[in-house]
Amino acid sequence: MPEKVVIIGSGPAGWTAAIYAARANLQPIVFEGAITEENRIKGTLPLGQLALTTEVENFPGFPSASLHNFLETALPEDRRPFWVLDKKSQPGHGITGPELMDLMRQQALNFGTRIITDDITHVDFSKKPFRITSLEGNTIEALSVIISTGARANYLGLPSEDNFKNRGVSACAVCDGALPRFRNKPIVVVGGGDSALEEASYLSKFASVVYLVHRRDKLRASKIMQDRALGNPKIKPCWNSAVEEVLGNDKDGVTAVKLKNLVTGKFEELTASGMFLGIGHTPNTDFLKGQLELDDKGYIVWQKPARTNTSV
Structure with missing residues (x-):
């Protein structure tokens, strides 16, 4: 049936x-x-x-601030006795x-x-x-x-990008960002929206520096994501730039990313152990x-x- x-x-x-x-x-x-x-x-x-x-911050029901303070301000008084809480403020954890x-x-x-x-x-x-x-x-x-x-996730479609998929090129920072090849090394993130900025912020926990490559001189991301990324000392924007080529070798994988400045036409090579994509779906x-x-x-x-x- x-x-x-x-x-x-x-x-x-x-x-x-x-x-x-x-x-x-x-x-x-x-x-x-x-x-x-x-x-x-x-x-x-x-x-x-x-x-x-x-971390998922915008799904209802999982506050990431102090749980005790949240309940005191968010719940009606007659609901609070149902929660067994220490008098001290306890940290909440949100959800991943x-x-x-x-x-x-x-x-x-x-x-x-x-x-x-x-x-x-x-x-x-x-x-x-x-x-x-x-x-x-x-x-x-x-x-x-x-x-x-x-x-x-979308990729750039460069032949050199295909050559290094799973060897330094990725579209998933959470999947690959903590790998030894990226720790304490420079990394490139491509994109200007929320996805790219979330990737950059996450990767900044592991990388020595994160180069944020964007084709324009302004980001498309939400204000809160922009504030976090641009206020992070480990994230360095590369404005008006596009990836021309991913460089590397069979032994080390990705070793650098070649950029083209779309305003001046000049090329630049950034030493990097990886490139992460955040350019839509x-x-x-x-x-x-x-x-x-x-x-x-x-x-x-x-x-x-x-x-x-x-x-x-």
Whole structure:
């Protein structure tokens, strides 16, 4: 018999859908993605992009300030007796991305969600029940399919960049930033948005200096992220600059990054043990081509009111 609900993807959206579907007794299946080296390099391992971050400050319910002071100011007085707290102010800890995603996954499991650790490579939405085929070659039928595959990090597309992937070039500071090759050495981060600045701030814990390479003379990131990064003495902006080439050798991996100043046209080589990318994302929708309407960037086109078009 066809499955009632199949969910493809294991980020916050996927687990939220699974929790609701499981509580409604729909016995959902979640394809959380395969654990492969290719997925690790692309940043598409199970649990989504949030599992590749450090502290999560903007998810409700996990204060990172003093927990005691937070409860005193945020909770009504009649609620405070339910909390057993020392009179002294105790430090709270917030939550990290991997912790949050593990909690979501476990919550879905607790309500009876079935989880398959595999990628989906093909779907047939031309008729019901829908047919879904996995990387391992298994095919199942489903009455409803929820797509929550998210997006993966973009790379520059330079040949020299490809040569040093996993040898100094990365799009995941949390995955790779603490490796010995980067400790107490200069590192380059490319980008000007929140992702790039978060990467730079995290890497500053390990690197001797972090060069932040941005094509413009202003950052696109939120003000709080800009203030943190530009106020960090270990982060050095390289304005109006683009990466021309990643330099290195087979033995050491990345040893330098060649920049071009887009205003003066001059070139500069920065000694660096690695280069981290923070330049946006591409949706993980390749398997949907020909089945759902996608825009020119690969994102699913929604039809009003918030309904995705199929051929059924």
